[in-house]
Every structure is written in structure tokens, then in C-alpha cells.
Amino acid sequence: MLTKSQVRAILDKCEVLQEGHYALPGNLHAAQIVLPMRVLQQPEYASSLAATLGSAFRAQRPQCVIAPAGPGALLGLELARAVRSRFVLAQQVDGRWTLAPGQAVGRGERVVICEDILTDETDVSGLAALVAGSGGQVSGVAVLADRTQAAWPHPWTLESLVRLESPVVPAGRCAQCQDGVPLAHLDALAVLQA
Numbered sequence: 011m012l013t014k015s016q017v018r019a020i021l022d023k024c025e026v027l028q029e030g031h032y033a034l035p036g037n038l039h040a041a042q043i044v045l046p047m048r049v050l051q052q053p054e055y056a057s058s059l060a061a062t063l064g065s066a067f068r069a070q071r072p073q074c075v076i077a078p079a080g081p082g083a084l085l086g087l088e089l090a091r092a093v094r095s096r097f098v099l100a101q102q103v104d105g106r107w108t109l110a111p112g113q114a115v116g117r118g119e120r121v122v123i124c125e126d127i128l129t130d131e132t133d134v135s136g137l138a139a140l141v142a143g144s145g146g147q148v149s150g151v152a153v154l155a156d157r158t159q160a161a162w163p164h165p166w167t168l169e170s171l172v173r174l175e176s177p178v179v180p181a182g183r184c185a186q187c188q189d190g191v192p193l194a195h196l197d198a199l200a201v202l203q204a
């Protein structure tokens with residue numbers, strides 16, 4: 011299990027957190043963004059970060075980790091390995107969360123939801139509804155980066171590796187826009203050698 015400073019050192023080494031003036035989907039702006047693939051593309055790091063996250067959930071003995079297709083799934087698979095559970099892939103089809111073909115959540119199974127970045131709890135609520143609809147019980151939420159600003163409204167444990175204090179705001183309320191700071195160009199496909 012990694013200490014907080016060891017986690018931060020890995021994220022810094024992989025340049026996961028970027029400072030600047032960024033436009034995000036949904037006409038939102040932020041002064042800090044997270045590039046999770048920069049670290050999750052490296053299995054050794056993904057594995058040790060997930061093991062650190064998993065230590066918060068081991069006592070709950072989850073039977074399943076569910077994650078959406080994408081970076082969250084890379085973390086989720088490693089988290090499932092760490093807590094010795096199954097891994098289930100979720101996908102969004104026409105705005106609705108469903109289980110990937112061939113995947114199932116058993117009746118009464120304790121399920122941890124895993125995501126890369128938690129910006130608000132919209133996706134978590136959708137995934138929780140999917141788990142409940144499949145007969146499972148959500149026992150926790152694990153994320154790489156928590157950037158929610160509001161109080162966590164759910165009874166489940168929320169565990170994150172890093173918390174961002176910098177808010178995501180609608181473009182119309184962005185302080186950097188008001189100061190005339192140009193938007194940063196983000197090459198999300200840039201591959202870093204770590």
C-alpha cells in the first residue's frame with residue numbers, strides 16, 4: 011500500500027495533473043485537469059494505485075467491481091484483483107447505463123463502483139441504479155481523482171487517490187475567461203515516457 015506522498019509522486023511523475031485553462035465537455039472550464047491514462051497505461055502503477063484504493067474496501071469483502079468502459083475500467087480491473095473480486099464492465103448506450111454483453115451482477119452481490127474521475131455524481135448514480143436494477147448492492151465508490159465540490163450525498167464509502175480543490179465551472183462563470191486568459195491546447199493523445 012502506498013502512502014499519500016508516494017501516490018502523489020507517481021501521479022506527478024506521469025504528469026497526470028495539469029494546470030492551465032481548459033475547456034471540458036458540457037461547456038465547462040477548469041484550471042486543473044486530470045489525464046488518467048498517463049498513469050493507468052502503465053500496469054505496474056495501475057496495480058499499485060488500485061491496491062492502495064482497495065485497502066479501504068477489503069473489510070467490506072466486495073464480490074464485484076463495476077467500471078465504465080475507458081480508463082476507469084483499467085483501474086477497476088486492478089481494483090478487482092486487489093480485493094479478490096470479479097470485474098464487470100458497464101457501458102453507456104443511448105445515455106443509459108447497461109452491463110456489457112456477457113456480464114452480470116448476482117443477486118445480493120456487494121459491488122464497488124470504480125471510476126477514473128469523479129466530477130459530479132451523475133455517472134455514479136447511473137451506475138448505482140444499474141447495480142440495484144441487476145439485484146446487487148453498492149458498497150462503495152473508488153475513484154482515482156475526486157473533484158466534486160459538494161458534500162457526498164450517498165451512504166457508500168467514497169475513496170479517492172487524489173482530491174482536486176480547483177472547481178469545474180460553467181464557461182460563463184470562469185475567472186480565467188474573465189481575465190482574458192487563452193484556452194490551453196490539450197493534446198490528450200500525447201504519450202509520455204515515464
Ligand SMILES: [Zn+2]
Binds near residue numbers: 031040185187
Ligand atoms: Zn474559461
